[in-house]
Amino acid sequence: xxxxxxxxxxxGSTDExxxxxxxxxKYFDQDTSPIEFLLRKEKEPVKAVDDVDLALxxxxxxxxxxxxxxxxxxxxxxxxxxxxxxxxxxxxxxxxVANFSKADWKAFRKNVQIIFQDPFxxxxxxxxxxxxxxxxxxxxxxxxxxxxxxxxxxxxxxNPAENYMHRRPGQLxxxxxxxxxxxxxxILEPDIILADEPVSMLDVSTQASVLNLLSELIxxxxxxxxxxxxxLSTVSYVCDxxxxxxxxxxxxxxxxxxxxxxxxxxxxxxxVDAIPIPDPHYDRGRTTVDGTPGNPIGMGxxxxxxxRCPDRMEICEKxxxxxxxxxxxxxxxxxxxxxxxxxxxxxRVTRS
Amino acid sequence: xxxxxxxxxxLTVKYRTEDGMLTAVSDASFTIESGxxxxxxxxxxxxxxxxxxxxxxxxxxxxxxxxxxxxxxxxxLAALSEEAxxxxxxxxxxxxxxxxxxxxxxxxxxxxxxxLELAAVHTDLTRQEAMDQFRELFEIVGLPRDRVTDYPHQFxxxxxxxxxxxxxxxxxxDLIIADEPTTALxxxxxxxxxxxxxxxxxxxxxxVLLITHDISVVFESCDKIAIMHGGQVAETGPVTDLFDExxxxxxxxxxxxxxxxxxxxxxxxxxxxxxxxxxGEVDYCTFVDRCPWAVEECSAHAPPLEPVxxxxxxxxxxxxxxxxxxxxxxxxxxxxxxxxxxxxAE
Numbered sequence: 001x002x003x004x005x006x007x008x009x010x011x012g013s014t015d016e017x018x019x020x021x022x023x024x025x026k027y028f029d030q031d032t033s034p035i036e037f038l039l040r041k042e043k044e045p046v047k048a049v050d051d052v053d054l055a056l057x058x059x060x061x062x063x064x065x066x067x068x069x070x071x072x073x074x075x076x077x078x079x080x081x082x083x084x085x086x087x088x089x090x091x092x093x094x095x096x097v098a099n100f101s102k103a104d105w106k107a108f109r110k111n112v113q114i115i116f117q118d119p120f121x122x123x124x125x126x127x128x129x130x131x132x133x134x135x136x137x138x139x140x141x142x143x144x145x146x147x148x149x150x151x152x153x154x155x156x157x158x159n160p161a162e163n164y165m166h167r168r169p170g171q172l173x174x175x176x177x178x179x180x181x182x183x184x185x186x187i188l189e190p191d192i193i194l195a196d197e198p199v200s201m202l203d204v205s206t207q208a209s210v211l212n213l214l215s216e217l218i219x220x221x222x223x224x225x226x227x228x229x230x231x232l233s234t235v236s237y238v239c240d241x242x243x244x245x246x247x248x249x250x251x252x253x254x255x256x257x258x259x260x261x262x263x264x265x266x267x268x269x270x271x272v273d274a275i276p277i278p279d280p281h282y283d284r285g286r287t288t289v290d291g292t293p294g295n296p297i298g299m300g301x302x303x304x305x306x307x308r309c310p311d312r313m314e315i316c317e318k319x320x321x322x323x324x325x326x327x328x329x330x331x332x333x334x335x336x337x338x339x340x341x342x343x344x345x346x347x348r349v350t351r352s
Numbered sequence: 353x354x355x356x357x358x359x360x361x362x363l364t365v366k367y368r369t370e371d372g373m374l375t376a377v378s379d380a381s382f383t384i385e386s387g388x389x390x391x392x393x394x395x396x397x398x399x400x401x402x403x404x405x406x407x408x409x410x411x412x413x414x415x416x417x418x419x420x421x422x423x424x425x426x427x428x429l430a431a432l433s434e435e436a437x438x439x440x441x442x443x444x445x446x447x448x449x450x451x452x453x454x455x456x457x458x459x460x461x462x463x464x465x466x467x468l469e470l471a472a473v474h475t476d477l478t479r480q481e482a483m484d485q486f487r488e489l490f491e492i493v494g495l496p497r498d499r500v501t502d503y504p505h506q507f508x509x510x511x512x513x514x515x516x517x518x519x520x521x522x523x524x525x526d527l528i529i530a531d532e533p534t535t536a537l538x539x540x541x542x543x544x545x546x547x548x549x550x551x552x553x554x555x556x557x558x559x560v561l562l563i564t565h566d567i568s569v570v571f572e573s574c575d576k577i578a579i580m581h582g583g584q585v586a587e588t589g590p591v592t593d594l595f596d597e598x599x600x601x602x603x604x605x606x607x608x609x610x611x612x613x614x615x616x617x618x619x620x621x622x623x624x625x626x627x628x629x630x631x632g633e634v635d636y637c638t639f640v641d642r643c644p645w646a647v648e649e650c651s652a653h654a655p656p657l658e659p660v661x662x663x664x665x666x667x668x669x670x671x672x673x674x675x676x677x678x679x680x681x682x683x684x685x686x687x688x689x690x691x692x693x694x695x696x697a698e
Contacts, residue, residue: 175626203395204610205605206623212622232539234611236613275613276572277613280595286543286546287540289540
């Protein structure tokens, strides 16, 4: 290891993003039948993640919201290094993960931890809580194990820790299991937690406590979080900033409160408007959007929401840019800028 | 007075287990009138699924109704044989929308064939008449008429769910039991499904029993609600009553736990503990261990489900402290849910 090749967790300055994607694409090939193979029929790939730029900063909690099939899970898997990107870069502390050595990957896997959606299936049923928490410490050769286990449980609000250490997953409730998952993620003192719908399988009576816990962790332990969910009504409790994904693309990005209060993209508007309100006196009206998202296969140019969009225009056949609205908001929609004019002025700039 | 459409009275359902008799539903009562949309709400393990299964003899083999009755238009369903229920009640009178439509349509049959089979068994309609009627229903649930002959896999999840709704409506039942019909769907699709259920409400007298964990959906789409906890009906009545003047601690705290996207900064409530698994006789309030206002009496007797508020509006509560908990709650917190909660001092 030379001076240039420091381990991944020592690199980087504080102002650059902790984790960043640039033009990230992940395409999947479709299965080809033997006949199609013989006929040399090329099938269009599934464009699960298509040109996504994201930046997670220190002490920030970044949300990616979208319906099933929008590509948010593929994005997460690609960030974790489980899928190889088709195109584009993933940068951790400024370093492209494509150039990672084996040691870098090991450091990355220690520093970037995951909380899965399903607490009932993401813990080994045969291991006690203590054993489940000791395992990552052994793998990463960290000492002072008993103290760390106790501290991680306490940080995850499993008090007193001794009461939980010797229990197995079958003896815990969904909320307690998810806290064990959180403790297991925290025990390696990561700087990023990737959370995949961590409360969607919990009952509403415990959902809030896990949401509160996650948001305290960001503030108290200085962990950054990348949070994936389909549920806009709970993200405000965890996320500082939201990216809305639709068929592989980010259509809108904004700080959480303004996004919920005044969504700009017609798709975000439809999503926010469709959330049920727990108030029988309030009439929000039913959704005006028809149809379903479909699949990101063989999609040509243009906005991917155009077929369902109530505000569709002719120009929507051209792919919208990520337009800067000011106030730290971006939207990929033709309603907010003049595409032709922008293209013309860009052309002038290139010519000159 | 005519009989209500569905009347569940003091229903107790038990499962035989290795550890003894598990009481999944105890002394549950509620009533659904004709044309009414009724929401049955509770967390997982509250007994709502067991209760629903018991209505039409759908319990697992180790479960049975040990006391109480289920009367449909005055007739005791528990006393009917399986054959009689199949012949007279299922589909024609009471139909069913299950949670997972993927598993409830025959993947090898066109959707129209499944409808025609129902028509052949239960009606005198000719194939042509049945087909025409089914096409019309497709339109009502927002599916293209010509797609009735598609196979289930040709539809998306939301469309399958609507096809199942069309099937459930097909024989013009008086009651549709919908078991978490939109839980597997995304919010926009969920709203589309409820848009069609709204339309059915406007155009027919069909009642719906909606089983869900999501109180928001019930508040928006139902006339009445029953909230269950640990096998007991905690509170039942018009949705507006349970919103404005909830009388059971669980109803109050459950509402506090639900996020409202209009107020993203409001603190969400947490209910500590979890519903108990009750063995044998349930002679206590099953919420007692989670209740901040529990008194000695709550562990000694099961509180009876009794009317509160204006007589005749059907607002019933099972709590010994029903008259004071809302005031206690309001005194302890300065939460107000918004302009619509009657927070006027009494």
